[in-house]
Amino acid sequence: xxxxxKAVALxxxxxxxxxxxxxxxxxxxxxxxxxxxxxxCVEGHxxxxxxxxxxxxxxxxxLWVAEQLGIKLHIIDIIDEYKQVVFNPRYGYGANLNPCLxxxxxxxxxxxxWCQRNNFxxxxxxxxxxxxPMSQRKDTMPVxxxxxxxxxxxxxxxxxxxxxxxxxERLGWVDREKLLGLSGRSRKxxxxxxxxxxxxxxxxxxxxxxxxxxxxxxxxxxxxWQARGSKQYxxxxxxxxxxxxxxxxxxxxxxxxxxxEGESNFLRGYRKHYLSIDSLSCPGPVALIDGxxxxxxxxxxxxxxARYGKGRDATEVEMEVRTPAGTGYLLTxxxxxxxxxxxxxxx
Amino acid sequence: MPVIRTxxxxxxxxxxTLVEVVCTDPGALNDIPSWCRINGxxxxxxxxxADEYVVILEVGEE
Ligand code: SF4
Numbered sequence: 001x002x003x004x005x006k007a008v009a010l011x012x013x014x015x016x017x018x019x020x021x022x023x024x025x026x027x028x029x030x031x032x033x034x035x036x037x038x039x040x041c042v043e044g045h046x047x048x049x050x051x052x053x054x055x056x057x058x059x060x061x062x063l064w065v066a067e068q069l070g071i072k073l074h075i076i077d078i079i080d081e082y083k084q085v086v087f088n089p090r091y092g093y094g095a096n097l098n099p100c101l102x103x104x105x106x107x108x109x110x111x112x113x114w115c116q117r118n119n120f121x122x123x124x125x126x127x128x129x130x131x132x133p134m135s136q137r138k139d140t141m142p143v144x145x146x147x148x149x150x151x152x153x154x155x156x157x158x159x160x161x162x163x164x165x166x167x168x169e170r171l172g173w174v175d176r177e178k179l180l181g182l183s184g185r186s187r188k189x190x191x192x193x194x195x196x197x198x199x200x201x202x203x204x205x206x207x208x209x210x211x212x213x214x215x216x217x218x219x220x221x222x223x224x225w226q227a228r229g230s231k232q233y234x235x236x237x238x239x240x241x242x243x244x245x246x247x248x249x250x251x252x253x254x255x256x257x258x259x260x261e262g263e264s265n266f267l268r269g270y271r272k273h274y275l276s277i278d279s280l281s282c283p284g285p286v287a288l289i290d291g292x293x294x295x296x297x298x299x300x301x302x303x304x305x306a307r308y309g310k311g312r313d314a315t316e317v318e319m320e321v322r323t324p325a326g327t328g329y330l331l332t333x334x335x336x337x338x339x340x341x342x343x344x345x346x347x
Numbered sequence: 348m349p350v351i352r353t354x355x356x357x358x359x360x361x362x363x364t365l366v367e368v369v370c371t372d373p374g375a376l377n378d379i380p381s382w383c384r385i386n387g388x389x390x391x392x393x394x395x396x397a398d399e400y401v402v403i404l405e406v407g408e409e
Contacts, residue, residue, distance in 0.1 A: 037351055060350065060374065063381040073385055077351050265398060269371050 006030045006171045007155070008115055010107060011073060012041070012209040013061025015190050015202045016126030016158060021069055022197055023157040024124050027174050031124070032071040034114060036107050037060040038082045039238045041210040056303065061203040068199060078110065079235050086212070087231045091134075091143075096218035098210070100135040101143065103240075108148035115153070122168045124152040129159045129183040158182045158190070177223020203240040211242060220246050220347045227291065236273065240288070245268065246347040247304060253291025254347070255301045257308050272324050277305045280330065281318035299333060306335035349375040350382050357388065357406055364406045365391065375400050383407075
């Protein structure tokens with residue numbers, strides 16, 4: 001009897017990884033999924049926070065993909081280990097703070113180690129030659145195989161026929177003829193394939209699979225590093241970068257202001273870690289102050305927050321300031337006018 | 348992330364154990380049941396209040 005071969009698929013939640021895993025599964029290979037939680041790849045989380053856009057399904061796309069495929073999904077927390085990838089990418093950043101090539105090398109290396117620990121035979125990714133400017137080029141894809149240590153145990157089913165045969169192909173574990181030779185940025189072949197397999201409502205992330213490809217998010221992260229004097233972050237920092245308006249009135253502090261009720265609830269969850277501001281006399285957003293502040297700074301922050309509440313045109317509004325220890329006090333402030341909020345405050 | 352924490356705790360438990368997950372992330376009400384379906388665990392109950400979301404699950408056979 002031939003041995004049942006096992007592959008682990010990197011599942012980002014997007015269409016390509018879904019199709020890559022499906023193609024290999026169709027060849028009788030046992031497939032399990034692996035999904036890395038970096039802290040940056042949680043778009044679904046933001047949908048869950050914000051009330052707006054709730055017509056879209058609130059779901060974790062990686063879990064959804066695993067359900068479609070009927071495979072197990074191992075979600076691995078790599079928040080701490082991943083920091084070095086973000087801080088010092090050997091191959092640099094893409095258009096924003098996305099270290100895509102180093103990121104892929106890191107994830108494939110982790111997947112390879114997982115294979116070794118769990119007696120799996122090879123690794124699948126949804127990469128396509130020429131699809132992304134940094135990590136999915138004909139010259140960089142072999143770099144990922146080599147530097148991750150996976151070498152020819154890394155199979156890219158969507159593009160395999162444009163690449164040298166891997167070990168699973170050479171040993172006949174998978175039939176190379178049944179793999180694809182996609183290349184370039186067109187999504188049409190993937191969409192047609194999804195239709196053939198009967199997949200609907202799949203996620204098609206624009207630009208990349210995480211927030212680091214987003215220009216505004218990257219600007220906020222760069223601001224955080226500048227304010228702290230070095231490249232560093234904790235999970236809470238990078239989660240908060242996804243929520244609310246971030247304004248920096250002075251170098252020593254920034255204010256995170258909820259844009260709607262869902263975000264206000266989310267920010268309330270951080271009141272034990274940050275100074276917070278709540279609107280009392282009129283409905284308004286919850287806000288957090290990140291930084292070391294004096295009384296004048298707090299007053300400025302409260303006036304700024306008041307600008308985004310229903311009392312924005314009042315001469316005075318009452319705000320509640322709360323310390324992380326839970327003690328609160330009232331502050332009466334004049335809401336800032338739009339002219340008093342310079343554009344460069346907004347991150 | 349409630350799903351990761353649930354996954355890591357459930358990995359240590361034997362089949363039949365009941366686990367109550369309490370969190371503030373509303374996405375958990377979808378994600379944890381989805382994770383349970385994939386991994387063969389059974390959702391016994393889900394409920395939510397103003398600022399808390401609860402999922403009770405029964406650990407399945409590996
Ligand atoms: S978009 Fe983000 S998760 Fe995807 S490869 Fe680039 S850095 Fe990694």
